[in-house]
Amino acid sequence: MSQQDTHHESPVGKNATATIAYHSGPALPTSPIAGVTTLEDCTQQLVAVTDIRPSVSSFTLDGNGFQVVKHISAVSSPPYDHSSWTDPVVRKEVYDPEIIELAKSVTGAKKVMILLASSRNVPFKEPELAPPYPMPSKSSNGCNGGETGPAVRPQHELPTTRAKGFHKGEEEGPVRKPHKDWGPSGAWNTLRNWSQELIDEAGDIIKAGDVAAELPGGRAKNYQGRRWALYTTWRPLKTVKRDPMAYVDYWTADEQDGVSFWRNPPGVHGTFESDVLLTKANPKHKWYWISDQTPDEVLLMKIMDTESEKDGSDVAGGVHHCSFHLPGTEDEEVRESIETKFIAFW
Template sequence: MPRDVDTILHYYADPGDGSEPTPIYVGQGTVTNERKMAQVQVTVHDITERESEFTLDKTGFQLVTRPTTAAACVADNFENVDLIKSEYFPDTVNLLKEETAATRVFIFDHKVRRGPADWHSRGQGNASQRGPLHRVHIDQSYDGADFLVKWFLPDEADTLLQHRWQIINVWRPLHTIAKDPLAVADAHSVADTDLVEARVVYRDHTRKTWTVKAPPAGSPPHKWHYKHQQTTDEVMLIKCFDSADDGSVARRVPHSAFRDKEYDDAPPRESIEVRALVFYHGV
């Protein structure tokens, strides 16, 4: 049976003075995130038995049942980065092509998370303890998405950006999820005015993301969803960007880990997230 959860999500605490959010700094194995957040009470609705209602075009996220073919990665518990790139990346490319009918998929990043929820506060070297992210966010802003195509595919960017394209995260549990599950918001329930562009600063470049404000008083709440006890064969596709801006499809999906008090004593959540540029024209 579906199991909804009343919980707290951490939204951006906008000071209201027009100042930019505190940047996140990434470098030398350390992530520094001192952005101020506000706690907001929400209900996260379980999509169990309703999975087919949620699609990339309709809501911006989609749960796909797809066991991985990367047996060596499973046996290694996704510890070996070379194995992830040689076995799991191609498996993920195939999954995305089959689910979206894309002609080309370019993986530009991945994150394995198996650490504690307070990993941000652990100082120098905390990236090696990377755990769930309890902050409502979208990985790329609209300008930030364009930048990634130009950064990773500079010789082809002008042509690729003329056609529809997307950024999709492929999020898979390494073990059935109990603690710190992943919440995703129905894209159409989140207004662009709730999004605030923010910077992530790397040694050699800067990326732009969305941090997310709670809806203003009197506005409908954001619609949050998750899959209770999501298994290793259940993959959540999360659309971070879609170049289609005519209102016909969902464009971007806020997401965040959240606390389910029933599982406070469970082992830390383990997951792998692959981030991909998805194209529908050209080679």
């Protein structure tokens, strides 16, 4: 086969160089802005970002922690239009069910529940707004899932699916600081506090987790319950020309690369402690992206997976990720996207 023939058979990758704002601050960040700005407690580092476009099918959720799949949403064609993507009713009645079925198909999970839908449709702005939740009143490892700060009346009717960024005045832009959306303790606290529907579904898992937590090595080493995992999907609403997503291959990161940034979201028993893991620099990190991602290409990323925590497991877990600046794209249209975080049970 000639070199020219080979060129035409394979897509050409657009490898890039990105400036990543790695966290370099305290082990327990206390500033509400520390988790979202690149101006505080950061070390800026240039990293190579490999384009997966030429071999996109080689990257999988269980193999790498991320995967791009083809999926055409009904919202992308009539009777819907571009404004339908931010319509709460359309999201709830059309898009959320699509994501649930897609998630089951890709992961093999028996049950999927959407926890959070987010719309991003404004340019990156520095510094970003502080998180919507108050900071915990004291440093904690977050393992108890208890209430912190002022007493909050229990909210037994909290919805399982929450949303942000869909209404005027709450617009959000890309996130530049690399992170994982939940740490292990925050993920377990979310399971037992997020909504009554989730608690009811995961009752046996919570009990098995509590038993494992009392044994040497804790939950990660001793959990014997049903497999469950947290994921996020990211769909652009038009071809991405600026502020694309980048993600680290799970196997090139270490457990200690994440620093817990604690927040207090509302739960059925009052506020509870949940963490985002801010990413510390590690020369082992291998970053990836997909060039010119289209609305029919959905990025799925793992946040955590109990299967990956087992000794000797070859299943990937959660991945660090963020958006990054592509030089020369400042005049391109603002990136628009919809993200859906979901929990899966087997």
